[in-house]
Amino acid sequence: MKAAYLENGQIHVGDAADPEPKTGQVLVRTHRCALCASDAHFFCSGPHVVEMSKKFGGPYASVDLSQPIIMGHEFVGEIVDYGPGSRRPLKTGTRVTSVPIMRQGGQTGIIGYGAGLPGGFGEYMLLDEDFLMEIPIELDDDQAALIEPLAVGLEHARAGAPQPGEVPLVVGCGAIGLGVIAGLKLKGIGPIVAADFDAGRRELALKMGAEIAIDPRERSPYEPLPEIGGRRVNLVYENVGKPGMLNQIITSLPFGGRIVVGGFCLEPEEIYVAAAQSKRLRINFAAGEEPQDMELAMRSIADGRVDVRPWLGACIGLDGVGDALVKMNDPASAVRTVVDPRT
Template sequence: MKAAVIQNGAVRVAEVQDPVPATGQALVRTHSCGMCASEQHFLHSGQNVIDLSRRFGGPYAGLDFSRPFVPGHEYVGEVIDYGPGSQRTVKPGRRVVSLPVMRQQGAHAVIGFSHDCPGGWGELMLLDEATLIEVPSELDDDMAAMTEPLAVGLEHARRGRPSRDDIPLVVGCGAIGLGVIAGLKLMGIGPIIAADFHTDRREMAIRMGADIAVDPRELSPYAPLPDLGNRRANLIYENVGLPGLLPEIIAACAFETRIVMGGYCMEQEQFYVFAAQNKRLTIHFAGGEEGQDMELALRSIADGRIDVCPWIGERIGLSGVSDAVSRMSGPLAPIRTVIDPRTF
């Protein structure tokens, strides 16, 4: 099959071996796949991610950075066949999304970050049939591909255990932050404060359900806000992943604030435990989405409760992947570029 692969920090289009499904695995033809910042991280610091996984435990420990792998974990595809002895949970010809995790025979791999489980940047994938979710026939491919990135934000939102008495602050309005805002709105939590340096991202946050969008260069989002009757956020979602942000939040936030760390920082952080203790802070480190988040994300997209259409920018074939990766970061980049690996 044809695929865009990452090898030694570079992207190229290659012919790779077609995957063969084993028991409990579905063979799926990719229709659409979003491009995530995690793939861009691998271009610049992939070996560091692998080394950290090997040192501290993590799903990327099995990757060999010198060997090609097919990324892509935000996908929708059509079931073609199953491995022998499978339960065949979704009929061939139907479209599916799934958790990007393969759990079979004691193995655990992240689809798109594995030499054995190619992702959606290729024509064919192997998916765990136990996690398949059938996509409604009327839902557009690109919209369905937004299920996984939205599900991450929904997971982070619920990890904060928000209540109607909370005033949440979402720091960073990329895909994860926007998903957090959508999840909070879905739960009836508000008012919601969003903070981002970039005008377009603040405007997108309002479209997703934020009530106030703050430029941190002009007004501290952690301080009492005049538009909220000088009330302060007491539940903060960090979705940036840059070193130094956690100690900044600890120093500036209110007493008994709850902090949910969703940003993916791969550098060491230093902060004063003294400050966190004196304020009686709770810090939760959020992980990836679970099955319930994928189900809710797909239902919410399909029934129109969450509109992810503004997230989707350019649609490209395999030949456009390398250039698109180089343009992923920055305030003018779309929330998601989507790949159709059936086209070149």
């Protein structure tokens, strides 16, 4: 098959071995795969990510960077075949997506981060038949590729256990932050405050359902906000992943506040523990999505409750993957570029 793969710190396009499904595994032909910020992180800092996972524990400890890595975990594809002895829950030809996890055929790992688990930047993938989700006919491939990133934001929103009457703040309005806003809106929580340096991302935050979008260079989102009667935020979703951000939130929140950390910070983070203790703050580190979040994301896109079309940028072929990963660091770029490996 053709694939865009990471090798020696560079993205190459060429031939790769066709994956062969084992029992419980599904061979899928990829229709679309969106580029995620974690793909960009791994492209730029793969050795560091693997080293830190081995040292402190993490999902990338088993990644072998001496082998080509076919990334891509926000995907939609078509079932081609099953491994021998599989249950075959859906017919061949069915469009599907899945949480990017494999637990079948003697393999356990994250799809797109291992030599034996090629991701969506290749023509074919292996999925776990226990996690398959059939795509509704009303969803086109581009929208279906955004189910997974929306689901991550929904999980983060859920992790904060937001309650009616609270004022949440979403810091960082990339795909995950926008997904958090969507998740809060689905729960009827508000008013929602968003903060981002980029004007385009603040506009998207308002489209997703935030009532207030603030440029932190102009005013602090932690001060009493006149637009909502002088109330202050008490629940913060951090989606930036930069050193110093968590401590800034800790020192800015009022007594009894809560923090959900979803940003993927690759550097050590220093916090002043006494400040968090004296305010009785609660800090939760959010993780990836669960099947329930994927299901809600798919249903909410399909029935129109969440419109992810403003997230979409260009649809590119495999030859454009390397350049698109570099451009993801620019906040002016589209929230999601999608890849069609068939072109």
